[in-house]
Amino acid sequence: MQDFTLWFTTGMEHIADLQGYDHILFILTLCGIYPYKEWKSLLILVTAFTLGHSLTLALSVLNIVRVPAEWIEFLIPVTIVSTCVYNLATLNKPLTGGSRVRYVMAVLFGCIHGMGFSNYLRSLLGSESSILGPLLGFNLGLEAGQLLILAAIFVLHFLFSRFSRVSEYQWKFFISSAVFGVAFIMALERLPAL
Numbered sequence: 001m002q003d004f005t006l007w008f009t010t011g012m013e014h015i016a017d018l019q020g021y022d023h024i025l026f027i028l029t030l031c032g033i034y035p036y037k038e039w040k041s042l043l044i045l046v047t048a049f050t051l052g053h054s055l056t057l058a059l060s061v062l063n064i065v066r067v068p069a070e071w072i073e074f075l076i077p078v079t080i081v082s083t084c085v086y087n088l089a090t091l092n093k094p095l096t097g098g099s100r101v102r103y104v105m106a107v108l109f110g111c112i113h114g115m116g117f118s119n120y121l122r123s124l125l126g127s128e129s130s131i132l133g134p135l136l137g138f139n140l141g142l143e144a145g146q147l148l149i150l151a152a153i154f155v156l157h158f159l160f161s162r163f164s165r166v167s168e169y170q171w172k173f174f175i176s177s178a179v180f181g182v183a184f185i186m187a188l189e190r191l192p193a194l
Contacts, residue, residue, distance in 0.1 A: 025077075025182060035161070045099075057139065074191055
């Protein structure tokens with residue numbers, strides 16, 4: 001049980017690490033445009049992301065899927081930029097209309113983020129004889145960390161909608177535009193040499 005707690009904590013710390021804020025930006029972009037009343041849809045969306053990254057995390061750690069780390073590090077901000085572009089393109093449309101597209105994006109982009117986590121996890125595993133326990137603990141820790149980030153996003157969104165004159169449109173535009181700028185620069189900085 002002590003090992004599970006260690007891996008759970010490691011997963012939580014990894015997703016919430018401000019040094020690796022790209023995962024936080026992705027969750028902000030994916031979920032930050034939803035009003036806090038849509039919490040059920042958001043839980044499904046975050047779970048779809050978790051399913052994607054859990055799948056590739058397992059496949060990568062087991063050496064079934066291998067993608068060069070520099071490409072994954074580049075593709076992670078590309079997923080953020082793509083999500084921002086989709087948010088901005090659908091700004092005036094109801095969120096429920098594009099939820100299937102968002103779920104597919106969450107799963108596919110989760111696969112890319114999972115490969116990014118795998119490099120970190122593989123380095124921590126070292127010569128572990130069984131990876132099932134560490135993998136499960138790490139994944140559940142990632143999910144718990146994502147839910148904490150989601151809760152923080154909810155609180156910010158609630159405060160802005162309750163105590164400011166910021167409309168839903170302005171909130172969505174600000175979140176998607178600001179994160180787009182950060183992620184676009186991040187993608188340029190990580191562009192792999194061809």
